[in-house]
Amino acid sequence: MTPALALEDITCTFVSREDRTKSYTALRETTLVVAPGEFVSVVGPTGCGKSTLLNVAAGLLQPSAGSVRVHGEPLLGINSRAGYLFQQEALMPWRNALANVAAGLEFREVAGDEARRRADEWLRRVGLGGFGDRYPHQLSGGMRKRVSLAQTLILDPELLLMDEPFSALDIQTRQLMENELLELWSANRKSVVFITHDLEEAIALSDRVVLLSAGPETHPIGEYSIDLPRPRDVAEIRLTPRFVELHSRIWGAMKAEVLKGYAQQLR
């Protein structure tokens, strides 16, 4: 089967703008293949280039070397089959929630009435019916994330790229959002690449966890298949013996990288 996303031997080297001789290699020969309908989490220590990898998959960043294939076709420019959920605030502050959700449809020339109707439907699906006229600054962090989720999913992307989307939320809101994400995902299985530094979140959500080394020159150092049964409840599944077993196995490999990454930050 053609993979939904194939990143092959990706290398990303950034050259310092002030001093052309200084460069920083964020990723080195990284390969990541995602099957259709698969939920893959990428974990690694802070600052290891996880977001860089995702930006390459989104087409927002051109790799220095390596190839990106989307459903077998080489990626040119923005990946129009992908939806991207950012870590930071990405809503347009001058649009209210409804207009933000409808934005993608509007950019694709869907008629105004139709776009508004579908946006309204999606707002209700993420539990924000009746909040359509609120501007982002009038919503809480969790609500803004829901709007972002609806904004991305309304376009029905074949591939969902998520960059620590829930890291800024408090733990209860976060678990609620994770469960909702799983529910939305299982209704209509998309391929997902989920970036996080939280190993528990990665295991609870995914089919497969890919472990990245500490930066610079990040590359994958391990892959773990997560055979926990679905449907899952992210809060409860953390207490099952199989989860604990998987967690201790992956954490054993990840710990050394986290310490390495930490030491580099101090330098």
Added chain:
Amino acid sequence: MRSSSGKLALRFWQAALLALLLLAWHVLVVPGVLPSFYFDDPNKAAFFFGEPLKVGARIWDWFAGGDIYRHLWVTLLETLLAFAIGTVLGVAVGIWLALAPAASALLDPYIKAANAMPRVILAPIFFVWFGLGIASKVALGVTLVFFIVFFNVYQGVREVSPVVLANARMLGASRRKLLRHVYLPSATSWVFASLHNSVGLAFVGAVVGEYLGSSEGVGYLILQAEGVFDINTVVAGVVVLTAFALVLDGAVSVIERRLMVWQPRSGETERI
């Protein structure tokens, strides 16, 4: 102080201060109220500083007699045209240069020079080019307004959140749609920050232009009065212009509040 009664009290004291200043002005200048302590002739104070009652009477005559409206209209028209043209040009050039780094780098020293130049001095050139009518005043106002709006828009476009931009691109926005739906709205908040300054400067351009050479407008009235040493009429003109500038500034505030509903105001609590 924030309660409505506190606000009312504040208004009262503001009005009281105005009344006090007017009274002081009155007793210091009107001949015979106080013995003259600085000038040798008791009429000189009134000659140099005007008299509040005569200034008031002059303003009353203008508005009751209807002489002023033609002049006010001319000044207003010049101001609004300078404001509109300067703002549109500033927004257009600001967005263009912010999105075209090569052109921006090339033009940078020229823009800095043009901004540093005391542009009021361009007035004589504009008189030669456009004559003594409205056009030369508008041109002067435009040069004043343009740079303020331009610099703000330039800054605003360059500081668009890269995440919001990337998100819009991922949602499928083309370059033109980015301009319309991301760059422009993002620059609007910066434009409004500059509009309060620029509406005042459009006014300055119009009045200074009239003062330097014209046959109508409030600046022309002031120039005429000055020619015959009628200080009361000069002060009356200044008062009318000030009131007018306040009205224009208020209009900008009203429009700003209408258009910028999406911006959080400090200390605003959520109304459920």
